[in-house]
Amino acid sequence: xxxxVTGGARIGDRPRPKKNYLNExxxxxxxxxxxxxxxxxxxxxxxxxxxxxxxGIFALLVRLTLLTPQHTLFGLQVTAETYNRFFTLHGAIxxxxxxxxxxxxxxxxxxxxxxxxxxxxAFPRLNLASFYLWIVGAVMAVASMVIGAVDTGWTFYTxxxxxTSGTVTLMTAAVFVLGFSSIFTGLNFIATVHKLRAPxxxxxxxxxxxxxxxxxxxxxxLATPVLGITLVLLMLERVFQIGIFDSRIGGDPVLFQHFFxxxxxxxxxxxILPGLAIISELxxxxxxxxxxxxxxxxxxxxxxxxxxxxVWGHHMFVAGQSQLATVIFSALTFLVAIPSGVKxxxxxxxxxxxxISLETPMLYAISFLMLFAIGGLTGIFLGTLSTDVHLTDTxxxxxxxxxxxxxxxxxxxxxxxxxxxxxxTGRMPSEKWGxxxxxxxxxxxxxxxxxxxxxxxxxxxxxxxxxLDQFQPLHAFxxxxxxxxxxxxxxxxxxLLASLRKPxxxxxxxxxxxxxxxxxxxPPITHNFEDTPVLEHEPYDYRPKAVTH
Amino acid sequence: MSTTTTxxxxxxxxxxxxxxxxxxxxxxxxxxxxxxxxxxxxLFLATEILLFGGLFVGFGLMQHRYPREFIEAHEHLKQxxxxxxxxxxxxxxxxxxxxxxxxxxxxxNAAQTDQKKKLVRYLVITILLxxxxxxxxxxxxxxxxxxxxxxxxxxxxxxxDLIKGTHGYATFFAFYFMMTGLHGIxxxxxxxxxxxxxxxxxxxxxxxxxxxxxxxxxxYWHIVxxxxxxxxxxxxxxx
Amino acid sequence: MxxxxxxxxxxxxxxxxxxxxxxxxxxxxxxxxxASFNFGSANVVIALAIATxxxxxVGLFFMHLIWDKPVNAIIAIxxxxxxxxxxxxxxxxxxxxxxxxxxxxxxMENATPAPDTMNPLKTAPPKPLEPAPAAEEHx
Numbered sequence: 001x002x003x004x005v006t007g008g009a010r011i012g013d014r015p016r017p018k019k020n021y022l023n024e025x026x027x028x029x030x031x032x033x034x035x036x037x038x039x040x041x042x043x044x045x046x047x048x049x050x051x052x053x054x055x056g057i058f059a060l061l062v063r064l065t066l067l068t069p070q071h072t073l074f075g076l077q078v079t080a081e082t083y084n085r086f087f088t089l090h091g092a093i094x095x096x097x098x099x100x101x102x103x104x105x106x107x108x109x110x111x112x113x114x115x116x117x118x119x120x121x122a123f124p125r126l127n128l129a130s131f132y133l134w135i136v137g138a139v140m141a142v143a144s145m146v147i148g149a150v151d152t153g154w155t156f157y158t159x160x161x162x163x164t165s166g167t168v169t170l171m172t173a174a175v176f177v178l179g180f181s182s183i184f185t186g187l188n189f190i191a192t193v194h195k196l197r198a199p200x201x202x203x204x205x206x207x208x209x210x211x212x213x214x215x216x217x218x219x220x221x222l223a224t225p226v227l228g229i230t231l232v233l234l235m236l237e238r239v240f241q242i243g244i245f246d247s248r249i250g251g252d253p254v255l256f257q258h259f260f261x262x263x264x265x266x267x268x269x270x271x272i273l274p275g276l277a278i279i280s281e282l283x284x285x286x287x288x289x290x291x292x293x294x295x296x297x298x299x300x301x302x303x304x305x306x307x308x309x310x311v312w313g314h315h316m317f318v319a320g321q322s323q324l325a326t327v328i329f330s331a332l333t334f335l336v337a338i339p340s341g342v343k344x345x346x347x348x349x350x351x352x353x354x355x356i357s358l359e360t361p362m363l364y365a366i367s368f369l370m371l372f373a374i375g376g377l378t379g380i381f382l383g384t385l386s387t388d389v390h391l392t393d394t395x396x397x398x399x400x401x402x403x404x405x406x407x408x409x410x411x412x413x414x415x416x417x418x419x420x421x422x423x424x425t426g427r428m429p430s431e432k433w434g435x436x437x438x439x440x441x442x443x444x445x446x447x448x449x450x451x452x453x454x455x456x457x458x459x460x461x462x463x464x465x466x467x468l469d470q471f472q473p474l475h476a477f478x479x480x481x482x483x484x485x486x487x488x489x490x491x492x493x494x495x496l497l498a499s500l501r502k503p504x505x506x507x508x509x510x511x512x513x514x515x516x517x518x519x520x521x522x523p524p525i526t527h528n529f530e531d532t533p534v535l536e537h538e539p540y541d542y543r544p545k546a547v548t549h
Numbered sequence: 550m551s552t553t554t555t556x557x558x559x560x561x562x563x564x565x566x567x568x569x570x571x572x573x574x575x576x577x578x579x580x581x582x583x584x585x586x587x588x589x590x591x592l593f594l595a596t597e598i599l600l601f602g603g604l605f606v607g608f609g610l611m612q613h614r615y616p617r618e619f620i621e622a623h624e625h626l627k628q629x630x631x632x633x634x635x636x637x638x639x640x641x642x643x644x645x646x647x648x649x650x651x652x653x654x655x656x657x658n659a660a661q662t663d664q665k666k667k668l669v670r671y672l673v674i675t676i677l678l679x680x681x682x683x684x685x686x687x688x689x690x691x692x693x694x695x696x697x698x699x700x701x702x703x704x705x706x707x708x709x710d711l712i713k714g715t716h717g718y719a720t721f722f723a724f725y726f727m728m729t730g731l732h733g734i735x736x737x738x739x740x741x742x743x744x745x746x747x748x749x750x751x752x753x754x755x756x757x758x759x760x761x762x763x764x765x766x767x768x769y770w771h772i773v774x775x776x777x778x779x780x781x782x783x784x785x786x787x788x
Numbered sequence: 789m790x791x792x793x794x795x796x797x798x799x800x801x802x803x804x805x806x807x808x809x810x811x812x813x814x815x816x817x818x819x820x821x822x823a824s825f826n827f828g829s830a831n832v833v834i835a836l837a838i839a840t841x842x843x844x845x846v847g848l849f850f851m852h853l854i855w856d857k858p859v860n861a862i863i864a865i866x867x868x869x870x871x872x873x874x875x876x877x878x879x880x881x882x883x884x885x886x887x888x889x890x891x892x893x894x895x896m897e898n899a900t901p902a903p904d905t906m907n908p909l910k911t912a913p914p915k916p917l918e919p920a921p922a923a924e925e926h927x
Contacts, residue, residue, distance in 0.1 A: 118575065120575040122589060123585075124573075126589075191588050191589045195581060195585040196575070196585070221592050222595065222596075223599075224596070225596040225597070225599035226600075226602070229603030229604060230603065237701075240703065244611060244720060249716070250614075250719075250720055251720070254881075255610055258877075258878050309873055320885075322881050322882070322883075324881075324884040325877065329877075591860040595866060595867035598868060598871060599870065605875075606878060609879070610882055613879070613882055613883070640820050644813060644816060650809075658800065658801065658805070771847075771851045775843045778842045778843050782835035787823070787835050
């Protein structure tokens with residue numbers, strides 16, 4: 001750990017301050033009314049992980065139903081309606097309550113101000129409001145499940161969503177509220193990055209995590225309002241039959257898909273860009289090597305954010321869009337491969353000749369590289385018009401987006417959680433069990449979703465609750481894989497919680513990171529830094545000469 | 550590079566200004582705080598543009614789908630408004646909002662130059678103009694209600710030219726009510742915010758060194774005006 | 789505090805604001821007058837162009853963008869730019885669709901309502917869509 005720490009102090013040299021953000025004030029109210037970005041981050045972490053658990057239970061139920069073609073669950077018959085609700089709740093919870101808010105709300109809220117040497121985010125009260133909006137949205141979403149049922153899929157496609165019975169209106173209202181929570185988070189981060197960087201920190205001195213989250217925030221601010229108005233139109237169509245989406249009363253169902261995907265395709269990048277951002281921190285730290293192509297990665301984050309706005313039509317290739325539009329959208333879709341490739345090649349070049357240490361976060365980062373490559377490359381199949389006609393609405397699509405959403409984003413999220421866990425809690429999680437869980441995660445994930453590529457290319461349609469007998473071996477394989485994923489997550493939960501019971505043992509900089517969050521104590525004091533941190537070198541500077549200063 | 554300006558307890562002593570009660574601890578200077586608030590407000594305004602923009606896009610696409618019905622509904626809207634082919638109410642409301650934008654910016658100017666009485670006066674005039682706008686809107690809406698020119702399933706107009714049951718007419722009036730209605734809600738919110746400003750201004754909260762809320766509400770009020778600038782030709786002029 | 793207040797108060801001023809208001813009112817009169825002439829499809833363009841000029845005047849002077857840090861103007865422009873992207877691609881789609889409405893929709897050939905407009909699918913089952921020459925939208 002012989003490396004540079006700016007700001008004067010050496011690793012571990014400092015005595016641990018008695019007061020930190022966790023114990024400075026006590027009691028429920030001190031948390032519920034806090035405006036400290038670190039506490040809000042912790043609250044977001046608990047909240048979104050609860051949603052992850054709930055969505056995960058529905059995922060396991062979906063997989064268990066598909067174990068045999070007889071669509072039974074614990075010996076009971078599952079009706080098509082019940083199955084529809086299972087996958088709708090799985091999708092809606094995972095997308096709107098977990099993936100979109102998780103990394104921005106929890107990890108970013110915690111580390112972004114630390115990384116740029118700020119005392120807090122730009123608008124602390126707005127940050128808290130954003131969290132409570134999430135709570136309100138989550139309560140509404142759960143209420144819509146308890147009162148009635150939603151069986152539209154997370155995409156709420158018309159005309160089904162405007163005609164089905166059930167509590168679709170309440171669910172869309174919930175998503176509307178969650179959208180505003182997301183907007184406020186993004187708005188806060190943009191203002192924070194623009195105005196609260198430490199003295200001397202220019203745009204190209206920021207860690208790449210900040211670049212990634214800045215790009216994410218731009219999408220959150222510019223795309224989410226359109227989701228808001230789309231959901232309002234959908235609710236009005238259901239309640240007042242205004243005649244915009246339902247062809248029975250003169251509307252255009254494809255128009256709904258345009259409106260929905262103008263948000264939801266960029267939203268896919270709200271999900272993946274934070275994952276890419278975390279990996280950009282893990283790779284140089286655990287390779288002990290200066291980031292290769294810093295600027296290329298920074299620019300690729302921004303260009304991914306911008307490209308995300310002009311490719312939404314690739315969700316609608318067979319939905320009745322015009323041929324001209326499909327060709328244009330298909331061509332634009334291929335452009336996404338360029339910045340994605342730039343990132344992957346730069347990460348690999350960073351690792352090349354690096355001093356790689358395979359600690360738990362790095363195991364997740366390496367898993368990420370492989371899973372993201374598979375997820376990204378299968379996306380090219382789906383962006384190609386001729387193959388997409390065959391693959392639309394099959395398990396190939398399911399496998400593709402799970403590789404990107406879960407295999408990439410969730411992998412990065414867990415990796416980042418392990419990476420910053422010592423900073424957040426002051427405790428080191430068990431390294432041994434961490435590695436076991438990471439390897440199980442990788443095995444379980446591939447066991448679950450690789451067979452689904454084969455299923456899809458052979459014609460297994462998504463969202464069906466039964467299937468032909470010939471598909472059973474692959475479906476059974478996939479279901480067993482889902483149990484391994486569950487086991488891995490269960491182990492992670494176990495040792496992470498167990499680490500909280502032991503006394504604080506984490507040094508300020510356990511991994512030898514170079515970014516500013518490692519300059520403060522673990523866990524940080526309420527105002528983040530005792531002295532204003534000063535930037536003395538570019539990020540990811542692992543050159544030996546930096547030690548002397 | 551300066552390195553000490555953001556220390557927790559020392560911000561008051563740095564720079565040549567005394568400590569301002571509205572200074573939040575995580576900002577180094579009041580200027581940084583002001584610029585950040587303004588940036589945040591502009592980001593919010595961008596979301597407003599896109600929120601209304603979605604409705605504009607929906608209107609445009611529906612007009613493309615039902616060009617004849619939309620033009621007929623347009624003609625009808627104009628005739629009903631003033632009994633002749635002249636968009637009287639729309640134009641009147643445009644003028645009202647433009648003047649209210651002017652009184653708002655004059656209010657901001659008064660706050661910047663420490664003229665408390667002037668600030669209160671301009672804010673009150675702005676509120677009154679907003680009320681005038683809503684009264685005109687009310688008269689206009691009651692015409693529509695009388696003639697059953699209502700959105701979607703409530704559409705029940707029975708005259709010869711805009712028959713119930715034809716696709717397009719009900720959609721046109723649905724958009725008319727959604728867009729002017731959402732705009733009207735924004736005007737109502739604006740009245741609320743302006744009243745809050747009047748209260749604070751009378752209390753003497755705003756000075757040339759702290760007038761951020763006046764400035765931000767001003768920006769909000771102007772974007773409400775900008776949206777109306779686009780709504781006006783869309784509903785009252787184009788045919 | 790001096791530098792802060794100066795940088796915000798010495799810009800603009802009542803004279804500029806009043807001149808801006810007069811220009812905006814003048815443009816409103818122009819756009820109402822222009823609407824009474826029939827320029828065909830250019831009517832829309834003229835009305836929206838005048839509206840854009842007005843919006844720009846409000847943004848530059850009433851909202852201080854002309855004196856502000858450029859980032860605020862960039863945010864405002866980005867809002868309109870992404871709206872433009874949304875509008876453009878949607879119109880690329882609907883403008884080049886050959887099956888804007890299903891062929892069996894009674895509304896299709898004749899805009900006068902058929903008896904069963906509210907539920908056209910009852911009278912005729914949906915046929916597979918094909919780019920048939922008859923499937924042109926009515927203009």
